Amino acid sequence: MAGKVRYLCPRDGRYHARLVVPKKLRGIVGKAELRTPLGGDYRQALKLLPGAVAQLQHQIAQAEQKANAGKPQSDPARYPLAPAQMAQSHYMQRLAFDDELRNDPRWPGVGIDDLLVKRLRDAIAGHANDAELGALVGAQIERFRAAGNLDAEPGSPEWREIARALCHAELEALARVAERDEGDFNGTPSSPIIKDAHPPEEAPEPVSLKRLWADYVTMRQQTGSMRDGGKQLGLAVEKLREFVRHDDAARLTKKDIMAWRDHLLKSLSAQTVSSKYLSTVRSLLNWAVENDKLPENVAASVKQAKPKRVQAREKGFTDAEALKILKASRLYMPHKDEAGRIREKPHMIAAKRWVPILGAFTGTRVTEITQLRKEDIRQEGDHWIARLTPDAGTIKTGEYRDVPLHPQIIKEGFADFVNDAAPGPLFHHGTDAARYVATATQISNRLAEWLRDKELAPEGVRPTHAWRHRFKSQCIELGILKRVYDAIQGHAGRDASDNYGDVSMKAKIDAINKLAFYDLS
Incomplete structure (x- = not known):
């Protein structure tokens, strides 16, 4: 759909050519905008518009010359037009001028120069040199330059393109004049450069x-x-x-x-x-x-093909790999420097000790574990439960969930660790709740690096997701309902029926307790 015609201003059933004066030139021009009346007929206003706009732009250009007196001109054109738009503008100006001349009693004595027609055709065909093009339309080019519509250097390829476009406009205008001399005022241009040109449209409002x-x-x-x-x-x-x-x-x-x-x-x-x-x-x-802020999404169809991932092994840890990681985690001792000091932060030491076994028995995202706080762990009867909540950082589904902790986690001393911990995050040092996501992510990334450095995470396995894959595989082997292990891991249901009813804590506890103990002796 075509936009509004640039510079055409309808007001109370009348039309005007309207041009806003740049702020820095308003003191010279004396106005914030310039207007020229074009009458009440839309088609006639479109005919008169190019000439009126050219005159207004020329006034702006003159004011700019005064403002830049003595300074070299190197700025681009203020009101740039494409060659086809200049050709259409010139064509419309010629026809508007023809309408005006036909009211003059001397007009019948003016004829069409056949030699001029031939010279224009030669120029259009590319047979005219720069001098000939200048003789034919050089004055018109300079008028467009004075109006700020172009900045092409004379003789340049851009200048020659504009010149040939204006020759098209001159020839088409002469053809209309000949038709009008015969009483036919319905003629339209046949040259594509005029016929298919679109008048300048109002630039869309910028959207930051x-x-x-x-x-x-x-x-x-x-x-x-x-x-x-x-x-x-x-x-x-x-x-x-x-x-x-x-x-x-x-x-x-x-x-x-x-x-x-x-x-x-x-x-x-x-x-x-x-x-x-x-x-x-x-x-x-x-x-x-x-939200109607843009007319189209220009990135909608821009895609980038992704290389197909080669899966040479299972995505989760094997029994042997899981056992190796959990033993290394259980026996982890922080490094001491020559002075016997431990440089590693207590939160990082705790993460290496407890995050792997929590991941092994819950299949939870590593960052959801590293953002756990003391207040997120509670005891209900004989069972310990971890609440994974957006209040502690971020949850992919946006909803909290309660996950029961396997008896082996408690047997290893996790409950004692929680009881002895200070309020707040268990595995990172963040103090600003707004920064919990970033600090918890840093810990999970460092934990993954530690597993790789110690060659505990095999090539091709993502340490941050391998426990999730392993947990799901174990649940499938044990015949645990998909609805239950999805609720534990925080995976959304695939259909509407999955959103009906709740997976009870008892169902989760029964599922978790089916997982076998790891032999860490």
């Missing part, structure tokens, strides 16, 4: 990418997501702004997104570009479209 992202994060936080304020995913938006060198989402094109993707691939994996960068921008722009 930075502001758009802030609003998007606010919306997501209202639904319980992005508790980190969008810091991690916000990097994608910042990278896009840096690449396109502006902050206007309305100016983004599909080509911009494709070029940005190709740029990212020079330093990032296809998986990261697809899953983090493109996905984030696509979701942001889609939300902007849904």
